[in-house]
Each structure stands twice: as C-alpha cells, then as structure tokens.
Amino acid sequence: MSISLSSIPVDDPFDGSQQQxxxxxxxxxxxxxxxxxxxxxxxxxxxxxxxxxxxxxxxxRGVGNYVVHNPMRIKIFSFVGSLAVLAISIVSFLNVFNIASPALYVINVYMMIFAFVLAVAESNTSWPGVKKLQNIIFEQFGFLKNNLGRGIFLIFMGMLWISSWTFWLGFVGLYLCCVGVGYIVIHFLHHASEESSQHVTFDMEDSPTVRV
Incomplete structure (x- = not known):
C-alpha cells in the first residue's frame, strides 16, 4: 500500500492565507x-x-438697559452719525476720481439728502429755524416721528454704505446700523413696558376691594 505524500495536508508557515x-x-x-x-x-x-x-x-441685556435709560445718548449718536455721513458724502461727491463710477455719485446724492433730513430731525428744537424745518420733515417723512421708523431708516442708510465694500464707508455704515438697532430696542422695550403697566392698571381696577 503506497501513501502519497502530496495528499497529506502540511501547514506552510509562510502561507499568509492560513494565518489567523x-x-x-x-x-x-x-x-x-x-x-x-x-x-x-x-x-x-x-x-x-x-x-x-x-x-x-x-x-x-446691558446694552438694552443702557439704551432705554439713556435715550438722549442715542439721539446724540444719531445726530453725530448724520453729520459724519453728510460730510463724507459731500467730500466723496466732489472727488473727481469717482467719475468712473456714476452709481457712487447717485448714492452720495441720496446719502446727502438722507443725512440732512436725519440731522434736522435729531437737532435741538431751540436752535433757530430748526422747529420749522422739523415740521416740514415730519410732515413729509412721518416715519421719523417714532423710534422704530428712525431705527429702520438708520439701518437702511448703514446698509447702503456697507454695500460699498470700502473700509471707512463700511465703518460708518456699521455705526449707523448699531444706532438704528438702539432705536428699535428703545421702541420695543418702551412698548412692552407700556403694555405691562396697562395690564397692571387693568388688574388693579378689576380686582375686588376688601372691606374691613
């Protein structure tokens, strides 16, 4: 009986397929x-x-509390911003190097008008001639009579200059947007405080009085 060596399985140590x-x-x-x-x-x-x-x-919250308790500061910031916009718009309008971009001239004209209107609206009524101009402006631009309208108007002016993609105009535009947000905060916080006071008064009137 002959046994074939090839039929006997032999583990090959070098065979990687059989290694675990x-x-x-x-x-x-x-x-x-x-x-x-x-x-x-x-x-x-x-x-x-x-x-x-x-x-x-x-x-x-801190900014909101500061804005609500110091509304005159926001008015001053808005007046200073309007004067800055008016001055920069005039200088940019007179700059001969801006001839190549007529759209910038148009924006400067609009910004000069907007800045003048805002400066008059924020001016002190005791100054000569300001009261008459304010009556005309408030008649034509009624949204400037309340804080919400002024805030939206300031944000609109700021976004016009932020879209110009220049550093100084963008900086002034961001300043205007911040002042506009301050006006909007004043509007809503005052509105909420008025509603809460009305509710308190209503509850006090409807509450039954206790007689001793």
Whole structure:
C-alpha cells in the first residue's frame, strides 16, 4: 500500500492565507484614546459656545438697559452719525476720481439728502429755524416721528454704505446700523413696558376691594 505524500495536508508557515490575525492591543488603545479626545473636544466646544451665548445675551441685556435709560445718548449718536455721513458724502461727491463710477455719485446724492433730513430731525428744537424745518420733515417723512421708523431708516442708510465694500464707508455704515438697532430696542422695550403697566392698571381696577 503506497501513501502519497502530496495528499497529506502540511501547514506552510509562510502561507499568509492560513494565518489567523491576532488583535493588536496598541491599535485598540489608540482607537479609544482618539474617541476620548474627540469627545473631549466636542464637550469643550459646546461649553465655549454656551459661555459665548451667555456673554452675548448678558451684553445685549446691558446694552438694552443702557439704551432705554439713556435715550438722549442715542439721539446724540444719531445726530453725530448724520453729520459724519453728510460730510463724507459731500467730500466723496466732489472727488473727481469717482467719475468712473456714476452709481457712487447717485448714492452720495441720496446719502446727502438722507443725512440732512436725519440731522434736522435729531437737532435741538431751540436752535433757530430748526422747529420749522422739523415740521416740514415730519410732515413729509412721518416715519421719523417714532423710534422704530428712525431705527429702520438708520439701518437702511448703514446698509447702503456697507454695500460699498470700502473700509471707512463700511465703518460708518456699521455705526449707523448699531444706532438704528438702539432705536428699535428703545421702541420695543418702551412698548412692552407700556403694555405691562396697562395690564397692571387693568388688574388693579378689576380686582375686588376688601372691606374691613
């Protein structure tokens, strides 16, 4: 009886297909450490965002309280901004290097008119001739009589200059937008305080009186 050696299975130590892969402890530890790092970074990011949100909210409340309790400051800021816009618009209109861009001339003309109207609206009524001009402006531009209208008007002026993509005009435009937001904050906070006072008065009138 002859036995063929070729029919007997022999394990080849150099045959990679029959070798079982053993788990590498270093790779497992590396995966765990990377996941821990990612979780730590995500937690730190969430905490930073939460703290930033709290800071922004507290700052907004502080600005809102300052604006409500100092409305005359906003009026002064608006008057100064209108004078700055008027001066810059006149200088830019007289600049001969802007001939190549006629659209800038048109914007400067509009901004001069807007700045003059806003400056008169924010001026002191005790100045000579201001009261008469204010009556004309408030008759033609009725939205400037309330804080909401002035705020939207200031934001509109600011956005016109922010869209010019120049540093100084963009800076003044951002300033106007901030003052406009201040006016809008005054409008809504005063409106909310008036509503709350009306509700309190209504409740007090309807509450039954207790007789002793």
């Amino acid at each position: 892969s053993t788990p590498n402890p270093h790779s497992a530890l590396g995966g765990k450490s990377s996941s821990m790092k990612s979780n730590l970074q995500a937690g730190m990011t969430r905490s930073v965002i939460a703290n930033a949100g709290k800071t922004v909210l507290s700052g907004a």
